[in-house]
Amino acid sequence: MLLSRKQLLHPHSYTTCYCFHALVYQARSRACITAAAANTAEATSAVAAPPPKPGAPKQCARVLFVGGLPGAVDPDVLQQQLAAACSQWHPTRVEVARFEEESVRSRFAAGWQHKGHAAIAFTSEDDLAAAAAAVQQLAADDWQVAAVVGPARKPPPHWPPELTLTPQELQEVQQQQAAAALRRAHNKRQRDRRQQRLIDSVSSLLTGLSPPAGLAAAQQYQPLLGQRLQQQLLQQHQQHQQQLEQAADLQLTSSSTGGSSSVLCATDLVDQLMAAMPDPLRFAIQVDKLQQLLQTQQQQQGPGLIRLAAAPSVVAVEQQLLLDWSLLPAVVDPAFGGQLADADVVRAGAGRMNLRALRKRVQVESFMLLLLQLTLPALKANAHLHIVEFGSGSGNLVLPLAHLFPCFTLTAVDMKASAITLLRQRVQQGQMHNVRVQEGTIELYSGAADVVLALHACGAASDWSLAQAAARSAAFIVSPCCIGKVNKSNTAGLFYRQDGSKRQQADQAAAAQVQQALQQTGQIQYPRSHWLKQQMDELAAKVKAEQQQQQQQQQDASPLGTPAADPAGHTLLAQQQQQQQQQQPLSPLQQAVLQSGSRTEQCRALFSLMAQAADYSHQEDHSYPDLAALAKSNVELDRGLSMAEAGYSTALVRLLQPELTAKADVLLGLPAAGARQVTAAGSASSAFSWVWA
Ligand SMILES: C[S@@+](CC[C@H](N)C(=O)[O-])C[C@H]1O[C@@H](n2cnc3c(N)ncnc32)[C@H](O)[C@@H]1O
CATH class of the missing domain: 3.40.50.150 (Vaccinia Virus protein VP39)
Structure with missing residues (x-):
């Protein structure tokens, strides 16, 4: 079976940007890998053909990617064999990709000693082409699996780029890296702002609850x-x-x-x-x-x-x-x-x-x-x-x-x-x-x-x-x-979402059972206790009253309708103020209350807000652990x-x-x-x- 171009270039394919890496990861079985490898030449041209997408990593013509390597073979042995096979073309670097610490366990248990791919750098494209054939031959002769061989789009991130790129390419890569760093910093600022708004909202929510819940929980x-x-x-x-x-x-x-x-x-x-x-x-x-x-x-x-x-x-x-x-x-x-x-x-x-x-x-x-x-x-x-x-x-x-x-x-x-x-x-x-x-x-x-x-x-x-x-x-x-799954489970069972996500496809029978159960037994409603429902009701009323009061104050403060020495200037100022206030987004707490219809929905939205903050686990390096723990205890x-x-x-x-x-x-x-x-x-x-x- 030959993988289609769409499969090869799927946007979710492996992001470290080896074009053939995608091939290996898309191939679900050894048979698939072997068949794909047999068509390496065709696949290579398929990958090379389409125009590069904006922002796509640049093809690195002097790094050879070798995929589908036998996982059970010692990575040092593989490295030596690869180096020997292409030694006459003077590779500048040969490296078999190894597991990071945290991913070792499962793969190691399955008998894998490395990630199954390697990269080899050369000083010229001609050397690479010649070495590719030798490595392909080596794979067929020695390892009883057909390796996938082709030029990589980008050298592995930990390789110094000057080893493999021309000065012009290097400059382009550096520009790309700088742009990516800017994008990352911007995204992080936005994430931090969103998080801070969540923290503020949940803090005022918890402060608004009276004992035994809230801060006394x-x-x-x-x-x-x-x-x-x-x-x-x-x-x-x-x-x-x-x-x-x-x-x-x-x-x-x-x-x-x-x-x-x-x-x-x-x-x-x-x-x-x-x-x-x-x-x-x-x-x-x-x-x-x-x-x-x-x-x-x-x-x-x-x-x-x-x-x-x-x-x-x-x-x-x-x-x-x-x-x-x-x-x-x-x-x-x-x-x-x-x-x-x-x-x-x-x-x-x-x-x-x-x-x-x-x-x-x-x-x-x-x-x-x-x-x-x-x-x-x-x-x-x-x-x-x-x-x-x-x-x-x-x-x-x-x-x-x-x-x-x-x-x-x-x-x-x-x-x-x-x-x-x-x-x-x-x-x-x-x-x-x-x-x-x-x-x-x-x-x-x-x-x-x-x-x-x-x-x-x-x-x-x-x-x-x-x-x-x-x-x-x-x-x-x-x-x-x-x-956090509380909301999903309320509509379609715990793991099973109505949108046909993969978990649902994995076990349709269990999904059907959950649906049947929901029909038979009704849904679980949040908050669970009358006591918290009442508290959240009161909180929602308070948020609404505050909002109305704020709107009233804005109207009162508006110079429109008041005698003005400079009517044109006042109108402009009022418009600016109004615009600013309109642009200021609602806090998550306000959204929960003001964008929900019935009182039950408001209570549930407030509960969801609390549950969202409460959902944390020991794997995370959490930025607001105390608040999260407090929300969870509530x-x-x-x-x-x-x-x-x-x-x-x-x-x-x-x-x-x-x-x-x-x-x-x-x-x-x-x-x-x-x-x-x-x-x-x-x-x-x-x-x-x-x-x-
Ligand atoms: C995190 S595991 C915990 C397993 C075990 N109690 C332990 O601590 O080792 C949660 C388990 O709950 C099961 N589960 C979740 N929702 C369920 C439901 N509605 N009916 C039956 N099992 C469910 C899942 O299949 C999963 O095996």
Whole structure:
């Protein structure tokens, strides 16, 4: 198959400007590359023919591009062979392109040692032409793949241009570079201005909300061990004491918050937790670390905003792990079974973890600790619970939990076929009898659930998980993910956009399921809580009133209609002023209010503004992290408050080692007393009813 000219010159083709690079990257298979290579001469002329587009990089006639090189061959060996093959034409430089640090892992795992292309510079075009034929021959003889050979449009960026360009060409390139730098600076200024306007708008939005949200939201965070849970533990502890008449065994300390509520001291808490732990968990947990953690938490005064660590240290993170992960089967460990560790560590079965694997382990530990506390009464009573994880992916949370809590049944639900296949393989490999796997959407889940879990289920998937918990009066532990997708998910399901984007094409069946779910269950509306809706309503009214007042002031200040000594001059001044004001664009906050129709739309637009600022992740070098964290805590608070309005006791807590991720918020919920008696058909396990009653 010969690639068409359109494919070769596609504007989205590889931007570092090797003409044949496009060819390689457009070719989807080895067969394609080989076939294209067979037609190299034709392809070369196809590339050379069209007139250069304005701003297109200049063709560099003295740099030869070689593509389609065998990825598994050592790049140094390739480099030597290329240099030797064209040595008689005196190349000034030969270079095989290598991976940058961050892109190495996936390609390396797939057996690639370099990027599969090289560039060779010559002093004349004649030399290049002659060398091209030799390299083509070499490729055919030695590497069993046909290389793609042709002149590059531009030398690689890190090559000094004077090595390959004439003085005139060099001057042109320098002019182009200067123009590009100017363009970049202009774009950056515009981006900064837009960002500043967003920051200003979101700041005034948050300032406009009254407690417990707005700027006070950060104070809503509670230690990982929620107050309500502590009190529940305390009550049980007291009952236990009375029954056994062994008051001296356990001590109580007063709560730092004062009043009638009191909490258990860390040692007693650890004892309680240890006594109830199922065996695999009891063996794997590092008791001293648990005790230390609970002690630190009890001493803390309101954790405040989550601040991300600039460069978290792997060693420090490892030292704080609660579990001894070497005691868990490799297949359930996100690092090995989930293959989050680097390829060499996975292969060797040991070694230093990377942060990605450690982050997931820390998330699993956080859920483990919360689940343990939440289900403590059931564990003590040997009651069997049904736990459902929504958006399980390939099982990095559900599998270690299923191993640590063999007394519970865990169901994993996800709509992504590839993730479910991998999860099923892991379940089979680990011979896990307490795990059920269900491919499908969260929205359409109709099975039982005593406790709902969701870890970083994207956008509205977290809200669907909460809705599913509410429908069954199930307890929940939900750590929400990105929020920017909230608007998309509101119209067409989470990942699936109605515009026919590639994700939708990738899985039409799942898209159809989401659409069906939306028809059946309705949409998730934002803000979630009546409380925030009301607040945003008030804010919208305030913004409108301010705008009207401003307009009135402008009219009043206008000299039109007032007696003027110099009428012509006044009119001109007034017109200029009016023009200036008209030219000043509305702030994002004003846009949200003034350009939305109904009050519901205004509320949603204000919420979207907040969600937009809240959407940040640990990969970004964020320029307003505090504001983003604050906006995120408000979004989560809104979710929590909506569940509180549905009768839940909720707490906003944080993952362990929260500085590791921007998505460290966790919503914790216990259904109202007695709510378990009213359950969705077939979903309540009778043993669980008494737990929360
Ligand atoms: C970021 S992954 C998290 C996976 C896993 N919980 C973990 O932390 O390793 C989010 C998962 O949610 C799934 N998901 C998102 N929306 C969903 C929906 N509406 N129904 C089912 N699964 C969904 C995605 O397919 C994806 O596998």
